[in-house]
Amino acid sequence: MRGSSKLEDCPLPSELFYDVDNDVWLRPLGGFTYRVGVAVPLLFKVGKLSNIKPRPVGTAVKKGQPLALLESQRFTGSLWAPLQGEIARINEGVVAEPGKVAEDPYGDGWVVELKAHSDPKLAGLLTGEDAIRRYEEKIDREGIVCLKSYPDHRITALAETCEMILTKVGDYFFKFVRPGETLHVVTQDPATEVDMLKWARDMGQELVDMKRRGKLIHVLYRRL
Amino acid sequence: MNYAHPEALVDIDWLQKNLNAPNTRIVEVDYDPRLAYEQGHIPGAVLIDWRKDMNDPVQRDVIGPEAFERLMSRLGIANDTTVILYGDYNNWFAAFAFWVFKLYDHRDVRLLNGGRKKWIDSGGELSKETPSYPATSYKVPRINLENRIFLTDLLKIKVANPNAALVDVRSPAEYRGEITAPPEYPEEAAQRGGHIPGAVNIPWGQAVRDDGTFKPVEELKQLYEPRGVTPDKEVITYCRIGERASHTWFVLKYLLGYKNVKVYDGSWSEWGNLVRFPIEKEQA
Numbered sequence: 001m002r003g004s005s006k007l008e009d010c011p012l013p014s015e016l017f018y019d020v021d022n023d024v025w026l027r028p029l030g031g032f033t034y035r036v037g038v039a040v041p042l043l044f045k046v047g048k049l050s051n052i053k054p055r056p057v058g059t060a061v062k063k064g065q066p067l068a069l070l071e072s073q074r075f076t077g078s079l080w081a082p083l084q085g086e087i088a089r090i091n092e093g094v095v096a097e098p099g100k101v102a103e104d105p106y107g108d109g110w111v112v113e114l115k116a117h118s119d120p121k122l123a124g125l126l127t128g129e130d131a132i133r134r135y136e137e138k139i140d141r142e143g144i145v146c147l148k149s150y151p152d153h154r155i156t157a158l159a160e161t162c163e164m165i166l167t168k169v170g171d172y173f174f175k176f177v178r179p180g181e182t183l184h185v186v187t188q189d190p191a192t193e194v195d196m197l198k199w200a201r202d203m204g205q206e207l208v209d210m211k212r213r214g215k216l217i218h219v220l221y222r223r224l
Numbered sequence: 225m226n227y228a229h230p231e232a233l234v235d236i237d238w239l240q241k242n243l244n245a246p247n248t249r250i251v252e253v254d255y256d257p258r259l260a261y262e263q264g265h266i267p268g269a270v271l272i273d274w275r276k277d278m279n280d281p282v283q284r285d286v287i288g289p290e291a292f293e294r295l296m297s298r299l300g301i302a303n304d305t306t307v308i309l310y311g312d313y314n315n316w317f318a319a320f321a322f323w324v325f326k327l328y329d330h331r332d333v334r335l336l337n338g339g340r341k342k343w344i345d346s347g348g349e350l351s352k353e354t355p356s357y358p359a360t361s362y363k364v365p366r367i368n369l370e371n372r373i374f375l376t377d378l379l380k381i382k383v384a385n386p387n388a389a390l391v392d393v394r395s396p397a398e399y400r401g402e403i404t405a406p407p408e409y410p411e412e413a414a415q416r417g418g419h420i421p422g423a424v425n426i427p428w429g430q431a432v433r434d435d436g437t438f439k440p441v442e443e444l445k446q447l448y449e450p451r452g453v454t455p456d457k458e459v460i461t462y463c464r465i466g467e468r469a470s471h472t473w474f475v476l477k478y479l480l481g482y483k484n485v486k487v488y489d490g491s492w493s494e495w496g497n498l499v500r501f502p503i504e505k506e507q508a
């Protein structure tokens with residue numbers, strides 16, 4: 001793992017292969033078997049997954065077809081097959097507990113194993129520095145922000161000024177965020193940063209992370 | 225399926241075989257295209273971005289007929305094109321688009337049963353390519369208001385026809401007034417929480433199964449009829465801004481064959497902001 005500033009909270013192990021466009025990782029297990037899972041940046045884009053439904057063992061897939069249905073509160077999407085092959089094994093652990101993907105994305109959070117006879121490099125997958133460079137471009141392009149913890153909730157307050165933002169944050173936070181959960185706030189008022197810090201202290205809540213990306217300020221609070 | 229109007233629905237198998245059918249346009253309708261259409265869509269499908277494409281930019285209303293004509297022309301939809309709508313959130317916004325297509329009297333519009341979820345779950349291929357089709361010169365033949373009701377007419381009905389059934393399709397917490405908007409849409413809250421007096425609460429999502437497809441007729445009847453929402457009545461559905469209400473409207477009108485169902489798209493964000501209007505909080 002490399003300490004690149006944009007990706008410091010989005011680890012991308014260098015031994016894996018990535019389909020960067022579709023946020024899929026692939027780990028060669030030998031014997032034409034590959035373990036496949038969800039790359040962390042997707043989780044910061046769509047939120048923690050609430051449902052994972054792999055297609056049955058034995059299903060033949062072409063590149064681009066779904067290996068599994070992925071859902072979060074805001075997202076209905078696909079784990080794209082990075083190679084042509086056949087589903088050899090399903091991780092029942094993540095089917096039962098989709099939260100495992102966020103907890104251990106490149107370990108216990110794998111989704112399926114694929115039998116494939118094509119070479120990941122020939123299939124256009126990237127590894128090591130190449131993958132990281134491509135991801136840095138993607139993160140800029142799509143405005144994805146990797147934070148120190150995954151957001152459970154998210155609100156945007158782009159039109160409001162500082163006082164209104166904090167009112168909005170407070171209303172939402174104490175109504176909907178349960179103890180232990182996090183709230184991701186996106187704002188663009190430059191006067192906000194200090195007040196956002198102070199708000200956490202005054203309210204006795206945890207400020208987990210604060211990052212500036214271009215004009216936007218991203219703050220992550222955890223309810224204690 | 226013994227739905228009243230099976231022609232208003234297509235299933236995944238049909239679409240798989242008809243992806244390139246002539247004179248047919250597949251349309252994905254999204255609340256947030258960044259997390260849906262742009263992450264891959266049914267090959268050949270065009271996008272309707274609910275926020276930008278379906279709403280008037282100035283006044284609170286759906287797009288007007290001229291804007292609808294421009295949208296259809298841009299998407300390569302002609303008056304005689306068969307339009308297949310689908311989307312995420314169990315077709316929440318696709319059902320709203322269906323209602324708008326009916327408002328402008330499009331002849332042949334259908335909903336994909338199960339939407340985005342069922343398509344992916346069935347192994348359907350996705351594409352990230354944005355197709356483009358030759359522009360058409362679409363003309364709205366007439367404006368059909370039989371599925372829409374405004375506040376003034378709603379008030380007349382409540383006086384003239386106490387037997388009308390009012391269905392609040394929001395979550396129970398919104399119905400009881402504990403919250404004024406769902407947590408995902410905090411900016412769409414009304415001044416006051418609760419529901420229109422006399423409305424029964426049947427959340428829209430209860431009409432679909434876990435896989436995203438509609439429940440069979442018998443189960444749907446069981447959902448609505450025991451609560452007094454019966455086919456003989458004038459039925460009005462509402463939610464917060466009219467989207468979820470269109471989903472239930474679709475179920476009642478096209479799956480169960482109710483003759484007289486309207487969406488009150490002013491919904492709670494209108495009623496809950498009115499001065500001195502009566503509000504109920506307890507279960508009707």
